[in-house]
Amino acid sequence: MAKRIGLATWQEITTGCVVFDPGSASEYHTGSWRAQRPIWDNAKCIKCGICYVFCPEGCVQQSEDGFFKANLDYCKGCGICAHECWPRAITIVEEK
């Protein structure tokens, strides 16, 4: 299957347009859409994981020390994590 993003030529199209690479959408980085980014304050974080559960992208990951961090390659900056975080450990800041 073609590795590059974009339209395939007719020679490259598979029968029935079947895609053989599961999860290949992650080649495209939706982080470029972002207008604001979440910043975690680990002093307030209680490691409940609510940001991980509610992230529509599934881009919030737990690091080895138990705190959470967003993968900014995919984070679209929706602000759900900051709104739902009840110890208010996450703030949303404008992207510069």
Added chain:
Amino acid sequence: MNIVENFDLYAPRLINKKELLSAGHRACTGCAEVLAVRLMCKALGENTVIASATGCMEIVSSMYPTTAWEVPWIHVAFENAAAVAAGVEAGLAGLRKKGKIDDRYIKVVGMAGDGGTMDIGFQALSGAMERGHDMLFVCFDNEAYMNTGIQRSSGTPMGASTTTAPAGKISSGQKTWKKNMPEIMVAHGVSYVATACPSYPLDFIRKVEKAKSIKGPSYIHCFSVCPTGWRCGSHLAIAMGRLAVESGVFPLYEVENGKYKMSSEMPKKLKPVKDYFKAQGRFRHLGEEEVKTIQHKVESEYQKILDKAKYLKAWD
């Protein structure tokens, strides 16, 4: 800001860590529907085949030549997601009988939006449920045809402004009540029917797991907030779903073999629907009288479900 009691229950260790819908899908910022799909995949696990009708979830997850899915997934036309899921289920059973595939249990899931379930895909769904295929059908209800630009569907609630039921001098948005799809599925004699909302992730995951364990047709009606079409802030997607449940607009319950059971998430006293309408641009034009009518309808519908949960038990 909502304060979560029992936050231990939200620990991510209770949820399957494996992501079966990869990041990089093209859903709008703050889409709760894609969150619902992500949680559904976590609950279903890897031994799943999904047939998806046309809709937002097909467009955002399968930009050719890439796909966000990590389970076998087939896109079919608007009207036949349930028919294809039924066919896949029958095909797998046939192959298993001939010994061509191994014996592991594979759950077949059909998914569609509210248009693909309530309007266009309705007769295929009705047929699949009546034939009793061993499949789960999940409706992701965002209350209009959001993918094509917010046209009304039969899932659009009374008073909501859409591009084909616009609010203005003469009209005040949608003129009809929302179709009660879970009740229609209960009337089919489906063994498990549930309503769920991704704002209550553990409740939602538990319901999908329960539907997965049932051998026979099951139906889950998932309420998924669409910030784009509902004209609310993208950070409010989870809060809106919670308000819809707390105000009784979308009560959470499950029906197992005809027995109604309210979810434990339902509050004792409902909030006014006004709170739910306030943050949404699609209800902004509604006046006092219209809100009062809707409030009355919501309360009576909620009371109906409460009565069914209470009195249908008495006949056991």
